Each structure stands twice: as structure tokens, then as C-alpha cells.
Amino acid sequence: MTKPLTMAEHREAGEPPLIYLNHAATSWPKPPEVLAEVARCLQTPFFEHGRSTAGGAMDYPSATRDAIAGLLHAEEPNHFIFTGSATDSLNLLIHGFVKKEKAPFHAITTELEHNSVLRPLHTLAGEGRLSLSIVPCQGGYVTLQEIKKAIRPETRLVVMTHGSNVLGSLQNVRPVAEYCASNEIFLIVDGSQTVGQIPINLSEIPAGAFVFTGHKALFGLPGIGGFYLDDPEAVTSVRQGGTGMDSHTLTHPQDMPQKFEAGTPNYPGIASLLAGIRFIEHRGQDAITNKCRGLTVLFTSELKKSPEISLYTPAPDLPVISFNIGGLGNDEAGYILAKAYNIITRTGLHCAPLVHDRIDGGKGCVRVSFSHFTTPAECRTAAEAVREVAEGAGR
Numbered sequence: 001m002t003k004p005l006t007m008a009e010h011r012e013a014g015e016p017p018l019i020y021l022n023h024a025a026t027s028w029p030k031p032p033e034v035l036a037e038v039a040r041c042l043q044t045p046f047f048e049h050g051r052s053t054a055g056g057a058m059d060y061p062s063a064t065r066d067a068i069a070g071l072l073h074a075e076e077p078n079h080f081i082f083t084g085s086a087t088d089s090l091n092l093l094i095h096g097f098v099k100k101e102k103a104p105f106h107a108i109t110t111e112l113e114h115n116s117v118l119r120p121l122h123t124l125a126g127e128g129r130l131s132l133s134i135v136p137c138q139g140g141y142v143t144l145q146e147i148k149k150a151i152r153p154e155t156r157l158v159v160m161t162h163g164s165n166v167l168g169s170l171q172n173v174r175p176v177a178e179y180c181a182s183n184e185i186f187l188i189v190d191g192s193q194t195v196g197q198i199p200i201n202l203s204e205i206p207a208g209a210f211v212f213t214g215h216k217a218l219f220g221l222p223g224i225g226g227f228y229l230d231d232p233e234a235v236t237s238v239r240q241g242g243t244g245m246d247s248h249t250l251t252h253p254q255d256m257p258q259k260f261e262a263g264t265p266n267y268p269g270i271a272s273l274l275a276g277i278r279f280i281e282h283r284g285q286d287a288i289t290n291k292c293r294g295l296t297v298l299f300t301s302e303l304k305k306s307p308e309i310s311l312y313t314p315a316p317d318l319p320v321i322s323f324n325i326g327g328l329g330n331d332e333a334g335y336i337l338a339k340a341y342n343i344i345t346r347t348g349l350h351c352a353p354l355v356h357d358r359i360d361g362g363k364g365c366v367r368v369s370f371s372h373f374t375t376p377a378e379c380r381t382a383a384e385a386v387r388e389v390a391e392g393a394g395r
């Protein structure tokens, strides 16, 4: 197997420097503070809540619950549950909610969703546990009116994204949350593309649950994610095990956060999340959001100059830009950008198949996404490269 080259080796080999534009999949690089905190976490015995008294070691889970509650303006740090990913969170919440609702019921989701929402719902629909409606988006947005059109007397669950990982459109979830809260419908919001990317105030969004992932805009390691659950009674835990408390009883504790957390936590992942959140707070969430918005405007305005390029969202709210180049498959375009320009994008369906039926005939597209670490120079170089590929394809 050939060993991948480091960035320095790429430069020595006279290749163009690597430009990583796939932050909507996973952010890279991670801030040095995150790497240092993970190392620190692994260099000390773990502080195990209720299990031991590792003198002097850091209680990462408690500190991180406080940190994420602060970042998202949530009242109850203990209502934040750590999981392996947003996918893990969505599975725990969707299956846990369905387990609690005894009779089959009606659920609503949207065509913007990631497979981590669509597949659990589709599986449960196939098992006859729920019937499912999928509401359309207009110009990248799902409105409360569209959701209301799908509501039935037996609707109990709505699952929707806060930000599309294909179109970069930010959904107005607050009115949906208010409507669901006043109609006894459990709303799960998938914040995978928004938490850490934009300011979020959970005290103003009365959702039943809000899902996040650690390895994207929160700058944490892969393998850490979580959710905020407003009412712990709303969902049954589908996992049981050791919690370091009430070990004499075979009944799993129902206190938060133990109700949904069993087994040894991912301490290094949680430590990475803590450092990622501190990094965001140190730089300023608004500053990060605005910087990424500036890059998005710069990139889209460059791409709009080329008639061969179809841009699916002319002005994305999030730093996620999807496009296709006339006469070129999205996989071919991504391959040329990687091989000839050393620019890493993401191609294909981005695990959100339904939105592609609406925008590109189900064929998929090239996606470029930015983080705080993307520079305007990288952004300009990448836009020039995309335009060059497009002009070449047009000839």
C-alpha cells in the first residue's frame, strides 16, 4: 500500500498545496487545542463518575455538558446525552420514541433529510410501527405550512434538519417547534450542520430533542455526538448497562444523564468536544459564522460567472455549496479537482438521496464546504479551479 503524503511532502513534490473543502462531512484540521486536550485526557487516569476517585483527573463529561449547555443556551446540562455520532443520537431518539408510543402512529419528515433520519424512519415504517409522510422543500426550505398540510390526528413525531447538508439552507425550526409543542407532537431537530456553525439558542426553540455531532463544526473527534432532550420521559432508552450508580438493582437508572448513557464513555471524544467548544467561544461563534459566510459569498459569486456551472443554492445560509458542471459527471469533476488541483470536495448523493430527486434528477452533485480554517486565498484558488474545469468541459 502506498503511504499517503503529508502536506510538506506534497509541497516538496512540487504539487499544489492541499485544499480541504469537505468540512460538512468532517472538519479538518482540528484546532491544536483539541489535539492537546485529547492528549491530556489520555495521559491521566480517567475520572469515572460514581466509579472511582481518580484524584486530580478532570471530570470531562460534566465539564463538557456544562460547556455545550452554555454554547447552546440550554438550561439543563444533564439533559445533554453523549453518543457516538448524530446517527447514533437519531437512532436512539427515533427508536426510543417509537418504543414508548405503543400503537402505530403517523410521523413526518422532509425530503432534505440525511439517511440517518430517513433510514430509521423507513425501517420502522416497514415494520408497521409508523406511517410516514415526507414533505417537500421549496427552494431549499421546508415551511410550517407544508408540515401542517401533512398533519393527521394521529401524528406524534416530526423529524427535520436544522440545516441541509446539500443545499446549505438553514431551516426556520422555531415556528415548527412551537406548533409541535402546542399540539403534543414530539419534534426532533437534526443540528448536525448547525451546532458550532451558527449561534443557537435552545431556550428559544421548544423542540423535544436537538441532535448534534462532534466531528464537524464543533471540531471534535469522529465518534462523539449527542442530543439535548427536553423531557426525559418523552423517550424510552433502548440501551441498558453499567452506569456507576445503583449497581445493586437490575433496573437501569432513570436519572439524567444515566438513563441514556450506559458503559464507559468515550472520554477522549468528550475531551475533544470540550476543547472544540472552548475554541469556538474563544474565537467567538459570531466571528466564525461571519467568516464562513464571507467565504461562501466569495465562492458563490465566482462560480456564478461561469454559465457551465449550475449552482443549486445561489445564496446558501451555511458554508455548504453544491453544484454541477455541464457535460461532466459530479464524480469526474471531483476526481479532476482532487488529482489535478489537490482540492478535496465531496461528490455524489451526500447521504441525502431525496433532495437530489428535486435538484439534479437524482444524479448527485459536487459539494464544497468551509470551516473557520479555510482561508479566502484557498477559497479563490478553489473557485478558479472549478471554473477552469468547467471551461475545459465546455470546450
Ligand SMILES: Cc1ncc(COP(=O)(O)O)c(C=O)c1O
Residues within 6 Å of the ligand: 024, 025, 084, 085, 086, 087, 088, 114, 116, 161, 163, 164, 165, 190, 192, 193, 212, 213, 214, 225, 351
Ligand atoms: C444533516 C446531517 N445529519 C446527520 C449526519 C450524520 O452525522 P454523524 O456522522 O455524526 O453520524 C450528517 C453528516 O454527514 C449530516 O450532515
